Amino acid sequence: xxxxxxxxxxxxxxxxxxxxxxxxxxxxxxxxxxxxxxxxxxxxxxxxxxxxxxxxxxxxxxxxxxxxxxxxxxxxxxxxxxxxxxxxxxxxxxxxxxxxxxxxxxxxxxxxxxxxxxxxxxxxxxxxxxxxxxxxxxxxxxxxxxxxxxxxxxxxxxxxxxxxxxxxxxxxxxxxxxxxxxxxxxxxxxxxxxxxxxxxxxx
Numbered sequence: 001x002x003x004x005x006x007x008x009x010x011x012x013x014x015x016x017x018x019x020x021x022x023x024x025x026x027x028x029x030x031x032x033x034x035x036x037x038x039x040x041x042x043x044x045x046x047x048x049x050x051x052x053x054x055x056x057x058x059x060x061x062x063x064x065x066x067x068x069x070x071x072x073x074x075x076x077x078x079x080x081x082x083x084x085x086x087x088x089x090x091x092x093x094x095x096x097x098x099x100x101x102x103x104x105x106x107x108x109x110x111x112x113x114x115x116x117x118x119x120x121x122x123x124x125x126x127x128x129x130x131x132x133x134x135x136x137x138x139x140x141x142x143x144x145x146x147x148x149x150x151x152x153x154x155x156x157x158x159x160x161x162x163x164x165x166x167x168x169x170x171x172x173x174x175x176x177x178x179x180x181x182x183x184x185x186x187x188x189x190x191x192x193x194x195x196x197x198x199x200x201x202x203x
Contacts (some may be wrong), residue, residue, distance in 0.1 A: 018102045028049050029073050031055075039065055042199040047074060047189040056067065062094035067101055070110035078113065079182055085117040086186055089138045096141055111142040115163055122156030122185045126185055131190045 034050035039058030041049065043065075059065045069081035085095055095117075099110045118138045121128065129135060140151050146166070149158045164176035189195060 032068075032073055033077065033202055035059075036065075036068055036072060036080075040066075040080055040084065043084060043088070044195055044199075045080065045087060045195040046192060046195060047083065047185065048080060062088075063093045063097045066091070066095045066098035070098055070113070071106050079107070081110070081177075082113050082117045082120070082179075082182060083186055083189075085114070085138060086121055087132065087190070089121065089135050092138050092141075093102070098132060111146065112163060112167060114138075114140055115140075115146065115148060116160060116179050118151055119156035120159035120179060120186075123160065124187065125155075126184060127187060128190070132196060 019108060030051065031054070034052055034054040035056060035058035036059075037048040037050045038054050039060055040046075042060060059068050066081055066084070068086065069077050072078050081095070088146065095114055099107060099114060104108055118140055121135075121138050125135075125137075142148075142151065143159070146163070148162050148166075151159050159177065160179060164179065165175075166173035167173070
């Protein structure tokens, strides 16, 4: 026999529905995290790791992977697109192709993270190349439409500073601290053995 007070103790039908919705969202985030971190690991990006083996593999085509990262629910996955691009500058066309498939705020933030990647690479190019070897420059894009200065100004620092000020005004967070912290993490993580070494299935 059903206890008539069960709903009250659980917070009522509305609370139950809210709890179920939150559980679904958490589950979706977990699945997304496991799939995308597994795919990143296959590219030798190992600062993130799946919590469990994914039921389905993540995207290995670089355009599909960038698209999934740019639009991911977790900010750390969105930022991982910057790390992927810094590790493999030759994938810039795939990153831009993915951005072209986005709209609205997702597209805006993806463009900004692409520009940040360009600036960060130029600012710390010597240190990155000591570990990863000589790399091509990530080609500039989106500067005009975002109203940002040239990447040639102060080795990208002027671009990143202007970008960070825009993002703080638009989105309310300290983008400069976020990007420089991400770069500090990247410079530390690329010292790890096997960083940037692709698995056979994405070679």
